[in-house]
Amino acid sequence: MHTVQKWLTLAIVSSALFLIVVDMTVLYTALPALTHELQASSSQKLWIINIYSLVVCALLPGLGTLGDRLGHKPVFLAGLLVFGVASLCAAFSPAPAWLIASRILLALGAAMMMPATLSLIRLTFADARERSFAIGVWAAIASGGAAFGPVLGGFLLEHYWWGSVFLINVPVVLLTLVMAVVILPKRAGNTDKPWDILGSLQVMLGLLGGVYAIKEAGKAAPSYAVALLALLIGAFFMTIFVRRQNRQAQPMIDFALFRALPFSSAVAAAMVASAALIGMELALSQHLQLVRALSPLDAGLLLLPLPLASVVAGPLTGLMLPRADKAQVLWGSLLVSGLGMAGYLLLHDAAVFWQVASLVLLGLGLGAVMTAASSAVMLNVAPQQAGMAASIEEVSFELGGVLGVTILGTIMTAVYSATLVLPASAGDLPNAHDTLDAALQAAGQLPVALGLQVAQLARAAFDQAFVAVLATAAAILLLAAATLRQLHLRQHRADLAARSAI
Template sequence: MTITEAATSAKLRWVALAVLMLPVLLVAIDGTVLAFAVPKISEALSPTGAELLWIVDVYALVLAGLLVPMGSLGDRFGRRRMLLIGATGFAAISAVAAFVPTAGALIAARAAMGFFGAMLMPATLSLIRNIFTEANERRIAIAIWAAGFSGGAALGPIVGGFLLEHFWWGSVFLIAVPILLPLLIGGLKLLPESRDPNPGPIDALSTLLVLTAMTSLVWSIKSVAIYGPSLPVAAAFGLSLATGVWFVRRQLGRPVPMLDVRLFANPVFSGSVAANLLSLFSMVGFLFFVSQHLQLVSGKSPVEAGLVLLPGLAVTVVAGLVVVRLVRRFSPGTLVVAGLLLNAVGYAVVMVSGKAGSDLGLLIAFAILGAGVGMAETISNDLILSSVPAAKAGAASAISETAYEVGSVLGTAVLGGLLTAIYRGGVVLPEGLTAQQAATAGETLGGATDVASQLPAGLGGQLLASAQAAFDSGVIVTSAIGLGLMIAAAVLARITLRRA
């Protein structure tokens, strides 16, 4: 290869990365943009409370359950092929979802989006593993890839807020079309096809087992946070545990398993997966309460609230790129530990304020957290990929993406559920409310804000002050829990990644 050909090849690798960033941004945006559309969806489609929960949750349930099977299918049939099929299906279903007339139809569309979304994400990371074979270039590429998730999560409120201020609720789903069309065009020309040269046979039972295990786990986590412990929740968790054990035993007994669970015997691999999951846990849990504070306490619009988070996004991107240079001087394990400790510091900043904090304090806390997530996510994802053979990149990518989704669910369910429980126990409802108003105001800060706007100024102000104080108390407690979990995660990473 001549120098000119090598330079051209290097340039095309980075152009290919730009193409792969499109589905990453889309899935991350989709994770946060829907929350801002819920009020308008409720007004337009009049869903029941259960239907509204399914509209929000069904996407994550299907996506988490199918990531491992889709990663395995990508290894077998071609990762680029799966990426392009997923992009086509996701764009088409998103366009349909924008115009559905009923809540039931929207639930079905969201489930289909989860199905095609599961094709997208394992393919992106595994293609990066095959395109960037040089270690330093791969770390930079993964840093950009990881920053895409943070960027999409922060852009979701800004983009969604703008669209909802100017258009109908369905416009938030049409974002997928202009993002994925360039992927289809560029993917055919720029992305190389890659697959496992020795794939195993299609294992329908393993697919059913992992789908049942992951879906039951995610549902039980979300349900216990909303409704508390119950027999159905315990049954779902038990089903998840039983099918998960069955899946692992089946993989260990097959000559060519769908997922090589022996990878977890490698402490570097398992420690990196745990760091990946807990980093996302910290960020999503933080975003859950900071987005409410900025809008419901500080009174900012969705667009203004998103803009407050932009500096943290910039820090996330910079940290992910800087850590690529730092890994030349410090061990990967040390940098992952440092990133997790920065996450802990971000939560500590919120605690020190004594309440949810000023907008400036939250901006600083999110910037510190963003630096930690940028460092830990970049290195942990690189370790996950580099610790397995290239032929198994799809399976490893699927595990990484599953950790991402479970981390996101846990961040919302655990910290969000605790925050909601503390709010319910701490809010003091003034006399003079109807039974319906008391029930609504006692559930969430958003409900209290809505009820307060319907009351006389004095009574409304009294309710709002109590609700905001209860919410702030919950933020302090959940931040303390987040702080403790990040310190524990740093200790775990220190033990498992010593020889990374």
């Protein structure tokens, strides 16, 4: 393939990936405005946020392997078209139910494109050094784009209405679609490999049940019976899916891959990094706007060093990987991420310079983690399994985000509720112990002096909850780094012993 065509292919798939991952977090800053405009209930607000990752997770495995069969270019083009139409529908949604339906359509388009983006890179770049660099760019977009979402949302909301966070997708989709039709290489899929429709449905229902259970358990007022039922349904379908795959001559997902430590540790690292980033960012965006009273744009600008550092770290790590110990890069990147998160925990009230320095360190680590993890996943499978491997890696990223929002969000709510003690003179304030924004709204209805006291107490309680989120995220990253280091050292010793015994 011509050199220019290769790098244009990278630019095309990176543009599509940026749209997909930004859509995961751009609503963090737009949610208050669209909730007010559409008169969305608290339940509808949760569905607007959650339905996207829920559907993407469920559809990724089936659509990833479909690309292996049909060819990744046609699946990618169809996904772009669906994503563009869904963005237009979402931007002009007249009611919450319409927006939720549009988010489902967005998720369908994203699930069609995501495995194709990484698969096309794997198949386009034959040179190992170029491929590592290209995967580094992909990983930088994946981690940096998610962190950039609130920045973009804040900028758009400063100048336009809430629908602009979706409408901005449309011109990018149109340009990318034209370029993709002309430039992307057309490679025939493996038509000899059957597409397992039954298996696709089984894994979809399994992931749907599991992710729904996690999200239900993470609500402020969860129904544990519903969560348990969803978990049992998910576990049932995942069990029969795994058993079916183990009997197949050409499985949709080859679970034997997980026995290789480089592959399984990369999947785990991507999930941990995503959980820490998405969960921390959700808490941080609220802290900046509701506690420190920054505008959406100012909050987004304060977050900007994180995605910028991630974008720099991804390609640099990709260039380094062919010559480095890949296991050390993986656990070392998690360690750097954990130190950056711990630094922000200690310095989030310090001068802006120290806050920015901590966010830069965190971004560098996360960008390197995603590059090392993506490279390990994609380079440990044959080219004809690229779609399958890409879907596994991306499910780990999406599922990590779900776990991060649920686990860290639950900790945030629990600590906030436990530490908020309101004066008796405030009376009964509905939902004040559930969320900070509810407490601030209630405070606005009280006499001025009492309202200011309630607002101050609520912000102080949320500040403690924010600290708990940062501490948990840092601990998760550092524990993951230590665990992977120990596992790889044990594997290294076993390999040395095996070689010496020969």
